Every structure is written in structure tokens, then in C-alpha cells.
Amino acid sequence: MSQPVRYETRDSVAVITLDNPPVNALSLALRTGVRDAVRKAIEDDAIDAIVLTGAGKMFSGGADIREFDSGASNQSPNLPELIALVEDSPKPVVAALHGTSLGGGCELPLGCHARVAASGSQVGLPEVPLGLVPGAGGTQRLPRIIGVQAALDAIVTGKFLSADKAQKLGLVDEVVDRGGDLLGAAVALAGRLAATGKPPARTRDREEKLAEARGQPDLFGQARNETAKRMRGFEAPQACIDCVEAAVTKPFAAGLAFERETFQRLRTSEQSRAQRHAFFAEREARKVRGVGPDTKELTIRRGAVLGCGTMGGGIAMCFANAGIPAVVTESEQAALDRGVATIRKNYESTVSKGRMSAADAEARIALIEPTLDFDRVADADIVIEAVFESMALKKDIFGRLDRLCRPDAIMATNTSSLDVNEIAATTSRPEQVVGTHFFSPANVMKLLEIVRGEKTSPEVLATTLTLAKRLGKVGVVVGVCDSFAANRMLYPYTRQAQFLLEEGALPEQVDRVIYEFGFPMGPFAVGDLAGIDVGYKVRQHRPRPEGLRSSEIADELYHMGRYGQKTGKGWYRYEKGSRTPVSDPEVTQLIVRASKELGIERRAISDEEM
Ligand SMILES: NC(=O)c1ccc[n+]([C@@H]2O[C@H](COP(=O)([O-])OP(=O)(O)OC[C@H]3O[C@@H](n4cnc5c(N)ncnc54)[C@H](O)[C@@H]3O)[C@@H](O)[C@H]2O)c1
Numbered sequence: 001m002s003q004p005v006r007y008e009t010r011d012s013v014a015v016i017t018l019d020n021p022p023v024n025a026l027s028l029a030l031r032t033g034v035r036d037a038v039r040k041a042i043e044d045d046a047i048d049a050i051v052l053t054g055a056g057k058m059f060s061g062g063a064d065i066r067e068f069d070s071g072a073s074n075q076s077p078n079l080p081e082l083i084a085l086v087e088d089s090p091k092p093v094v095a096a097l098h099g100t101s102l103g104g105g106c107e108l109p110l111g112c113h114a115r116v117a118a119s120g121s122q123v124g125l126p127e128v129p130l131g132l133v134p135g136a137g138g139t140q141r142l143p144r145i146i147g148v149q150a151a152l153d154a155i156v157t158g159k160f161l162s163a164d165k166a167q168k169l170g171l172v173d174e175v176v177d178r179g180g181d182l183l184g185a186a187v188a189l190a191g192r193l194a195a196t197g198k199p200p201a202r203t204r205d206r207e208e209k210l211a212e213a214r215g216q217p218d219l220f221g222q223a224r225n226e227t228a229k230r231m232r233g234f235e236a237p238q239a240c241i242d243c244v245e246a247a248v249t250k251p252f253a254a255g256l257a258f259e260r261e262t263f264q265r266l267r268t269s270e271q272s273r274a275q276r277h278a279f280f281a282e283r284e285a286r287k288v289r290g291v292g293p294d295t296k297e298l299t300i301r302r303g304a305v306l307g308c309g310t311m312g313g314g315i316a317m318c319f320a321n322a323g324i325p326a327v328v329t330e331s332e333q334a335a336l337d338r339g340v341a342t343i344r345k346n347y348e349s350t351v352s353k354g355r356m357s358a359a360d361a362e363a364r365i366a367l368i369e370p371t372l373d374f375d376r377v378a379d380a381d382i383v384i385e386a387v388f389e390s391m392a393l394k395k396d397i398f399g400r401l402d403r404l405c406r407p408d409a410i411m412a413t414n415t416s417s418l419d420v421n422e423i424a425a426t427t428s429r430p431e432q433v434v435g436t437h438f439f440s441p442a443n444v445m446k447l448l449e450i451v452r453g454e455k456t457s458p459e460v461l462a463t464t465l466t467l468a469k470r471l472g473k474v475g476v477v478v479g480v481c482d483s484f485a486a487n488r489m490l491y492p493y494t495r496q497a498q499f500l501l502e503e504g505a506l507p508e509q510v511d512r513v514i515y516e517f518g519f520p521m522g523p524f525a526v527g528d529l530a531g532i533d534v535g536y537k538v539r540q541h542r543p544r545p546e547g548l549r550s551s552e553i554a555d556e557l558y559h560m561g562r563y564g565q566k567t568g569k570g571w572y573r574y575e576k577g578s579r580t581p582v583s584d585p586e587v588t589q590l591i592v593r594a595s596k597e598l599g600i601e602r603r604a605i606s607d608e609e610m
Helices: 028-043 066-070 079-087 104-110 138-146 148-157 163-169 182-195 208-214 219-230 235-249 252-267 270-285 310-321 333-352 358-367 374-379 391-404 420-424 458-470 486-503 507-517 523-530 532-541 553-559 585-598
Strands: 005-010 013-018 049-054 093-097 100-102 114-118 122-124 174-176 303-306 326-329 368-371 382-385 410-413 433-438 447-452 474-479
Touching: 005 028, 013 028, 013 182, 028 049, 028 079, 049 104, 049 182, 079 104, 093 104, 093 182, 100 104, 104 122, 104 138, 114 163, 114 182, 122 163, 138 148, 138 208, 138 235, 138 252, 148 208, 148 219, 148 235, 163 174, 174 182, 208 235, 219 235, 235 252, 235 270, 252 270, 270 474, 303 310, 303 374, 310 326, 310 333, 310 358, 310 368, 310 433, 326 333, 326 374, 333 358, 333 368, 358 368, 374 391, 382 391, 382 458, 391 410, 391 420, 410 458, 420 433, 433 458, 447 458, 458 474, 486 507, 486 523, 486 553, 486 585, 507 523, 523 532, 532 553, 553 585
Parallel strands: 013 049, 049 093, 093 114, 100 122, 114 174, 303 326, 303 382, 326 368, 382 410, 410 433, 447 474
Antiparallel strands: 005 013, 433 447
16 A cells, blocks of 8 residues: 655654545545644754645545544544644644645644635635534634634635635735745755744634733624524524634634544434535535546537527526627517517616626626527537427427538537437537536526437537536436436425325425425426426326326416516415415415315324324
């Protein structure tokens, strides 16, 4: 086995290099190696100071997350023990940071006596997305270095700080320009600190920034309220606030113990296990058969969108938001005007909420070129078709695209239910055809299903995956099949939700339970938003899986003209101009009657059962 830690000396400075590819994860073997190397440097009289640095593309990506499940993260030396050893070193320890220094890979430098960072590098404590709090002193040391408010901002959101921002906040002592000698700068700083002859200043002893926060009693209450709104239902962000508060109210050792306890509690919690599962699942989803680092990618400079309806308009906005110019075509002027007006309204609403400047919005709108001239697709590197869901129409369109598009252009369809292979077969180059299944609203929703046809080329897939990232989406490659992945998961969910109605529940109860579980909306509120008529039409051409019964209540709503928010009535009633669902006795009657007709005796259903 190769050693995960290297030890070298530069004059009287020991250079300890983390070398555990690919991300210098702080595994047990690496922690043991660093501990032994630090001890060796402390014991060697010829050594005055120590530098910690990382080999490869970053200082460290942090803990080995798989050790959280096995419990190996607790094995000695665990990270808190290692950091205590570094902080207590009688010889100054300087961290040299490049690439990214995340989680434990940021907490270790926080325990050092100074930090030097390469320009363009980033540091951060991104435990929150994994349902955790930093578990090795991050919540206790970061506020001591950069102040309580800045530490809350960084820890609760898990956002990364650039080297420059970190320097402004005092987290980094020096930034070395691109191409400069990072290690040399760290060695020089370590030497200067040693030359002062003073014992190294320990982060844990720094009190000034905490004292400032003690004069602001509302700080934590405010943070809790804001976080409760922004990250509803999540335990970890609130637990981070508790830990930072402990840094202010408790002595260092007690604060550290509180943080460790909180970390251990969350590590085994359902939420964190689920979030870690999702984290690994997302990474797994990025591995695509036949696509690798060597796969050639096409360059996407210009896009085209066919259809400027609900989806096409949103997709055009995605291009504009990513700075990619795109034409958007329609079959009629009126439809084009309507679509463009909606795009404009969406941007104006963002501006009015203060989330974008008016100039920025105009610049984005200017990247979208509305036209009735279909031939304009000839300039595009990728064309995304988002016209009505009709095979005949899509076949016609792809035949025309085949004649117009450049040979290397990607021809994509946003179909939600049609066979991408059949669409591709109408062209002379099915390898250039792919499905890009956006979700409504397309400019907001992060998921993008990338539908791989039988003949889709690896280059087209790789390019579409990269484009997804540029558009701010999570691209997930799926096969050609009924409803792809996301909608296919949705069907049993809505089907069971409707069975709950037949068995004794009402829409408002189901929606409340699902909302409290953490979803932004319950299934019935979603039904009213998406349109009862839309679901009805999908059911008409989608054969029901053999032997599966579905509730017919939704069909009845459709026949009553209750299409949801758009008609002011659906599963709920809506006051004019309002999107707030109000229970409707007419729907209750309908549901009770359905149970009776099915011979089901209605019963009370608990939240847990739902
Ligand atoms: N609405 C959704 O939630 C959703 C989600 C994912 C995928 N989709 C799929 O996206 C596609 C579009 O759906 P939508 O909801 O945006 O429909 P929509 O009816 O809102 O928009 C379709 C637009 O295409 C235009 N159009 C029709 N023929 C055209 C042509 N020959 N050239 C140019 N434009 C033409 C229409 O005028 C209309 O504006 C469908 O394939 C649908 O299945 C929809």
C-alpha cells in the first residue's frame, strides 16, 4: 500500500503532505500518518515549524464519508484528536491550501496557527447538505476566527468561500497568486512565526470575535427564524446554529463536546442517512455507461428551442440564464407573442422581488431571439423541441430538423411520454438525437432527465450532461421507457394518495401530512397546480398497468370541469386571484360517495400510516 502521508524537510521546516488520492480524504490511515508525522516534527530538535499541504488537485475534500456508516470516523486518532494535537503543537503549524479544503479538510486548517491559500481555491464546511454539523471543531473555531455572523452564514448554508473572501474575513492569512509558490510562501510564513520565539497562538484561545456577538442577544433567534423558513423541516441547519451558539456561551472544551455530541446524534439520524444516500446516489447517477473523461464533447455556443409554450419558454430562459444565446420559434405570431410576454413577466417578477437587477434581466431577454422562421435553427449547436405532445407533429419536425441542422448539431426532444427511438428513426442521424426532459417550471426545477435512445452517441450524451450543468441542472441519464424515472415514481405516489381518500382521508389531511413530512406541497395541491385536465389527458393515452386499479375521483373532477387553480376549483376551491387552497364540501361529498359506491367503510387514518 502506498503511504497516504509524506514527510520532508525544508531547512528547519517539516513539510507534511496529505497524499490520499483522489481527494485526500481524511481516512483513518491518513489521520494516523499525519499524527505520526506531526509528533516526529515536534520531537525533532532540528525542526522549528511545520507545514501541512495536500498532493494532487486539492488540500482535502474532508472526511471519508463512508466511515460515517462504519463508525471508523470515531477510531483513534479521530479528527478532533488530530486537530487538538496540531493546535497544541509548541511549534507553529501552517496550512497550505489549494483546490478545495472542505469539511474536515477545512477544520484541520482551522486548528493550524496560520493559513496560506492559492488564489482561486475554496474553503467551506458543507456538512449541512449531508444532514450533519461539522464534527471536528468547525463550529467552535470558525466563529473565533471570522466572527459569529459570518460563521453562521458559512456553516448553515454550507456555501464555499473563495480564497479572497476568506482572506477578507481573516480566515486566510495570505493568498498566493496563480502560478506563485504556495508551498514556499507557507514555509516562509512558518519560519517567520517560529522566529518570533513566541508560543503559537491557538484558535481556541481567541475570544475577541465571540465577545462582539455577546452584545447581540437577537443574533441566534433571528438566525433560527430565517433558517426555519428557508430550510423548513431540516434538522442539521438548526443544529449548526445551536453549536455556534455553544461556541459563544460555553467554554471551548464544553462547546467542542456539545458539537461532537450533536454530530454523533445526527450521524445516525434518519435525515442524515437519507441525505447521504441521496449524495451518493447523485454521484452514482453521474457515471454513465460508455461515457468517460476521454469522450469527446461538442461545443455548445448557440441553442434553439421549438415551441414557446409552458416548457419552451422556460427552456429558453435556461439558455439565457447560462449566457447562451438561443432562438425560439413558434408556428404562429400570436403564440410567439404570448410566449415572449410570459418570459418577460417571469423576469420582471424576479426583478421586483429584488433577486435580479433590471439591467441583468434585459441582458438575458436580449439573448433570446423570438422568430417564426424555422430555418433559423440551422445556426444552433443544440435544438430542443418542445411542441405539443404528438408523435405525428414531432416526426414531422425532426424530419425538417434533419434537413436543416448542421451535421454535428444535437437534436433533442422534451417529450414526456413518446418513444425517443421512434422520433430518432425519422432522421438520417439518430446518433445525434437525445431526450432532454425538463420539469415544469423548466427555468426553476433542477432535474433534467437525459433520455438515451438506442443509437444516441456517447459524445451527444456527454455534451448534454455538460450542458445540463451549465444550465444549473442535475442531469440524469435514463433509458427510453414508460414515463422515464421521475414521473414513473410519481404515479404510485398519487395513486396511493387517492386510495387514502377512498379509505377515509380528505385531500387537506393528506396534503398536510406530506407537507409536514418535508415536501413543498402535497399531491392534491400539486394536482390543482399542474391541472386536473393535464393528468386526465395523460391517462387517456397511457394504458393502465395490467391488474392495477386506480381511483376514479380525479376523472370525476375533470368531468365536472374542476381543472384546478386555472378554473378556481379542483381538489380545492380558490378565491379569485388566490392560490390558497380552501377545502370544498362538494369535493368531500364526492369522496364520501366514492367510498360508499366501492363498499369501503371510511376510517380514521393516522399521519404515520400516510
Ligand atoms: N407541461 C409540462 O409539465 C411538461 C413537462 C415535461 C415535458 N413536457 C413536454 O414538453 C412539450 C411541450 O409541452 P408544453 O406543456 O410546453 O406545451 P404547450 O402547449 O404549453 O406548448 C407547446 C407550444 O408548441 C407550439 N407549437 C406547436 N407546433 C409548433 C410548431 N410546428 N413549431 C413551433 N411551435 C409549435 C404551440 O404553439 C405551443 O405554444 C410536450 O412534448 C410535453 O409532453 C411538458
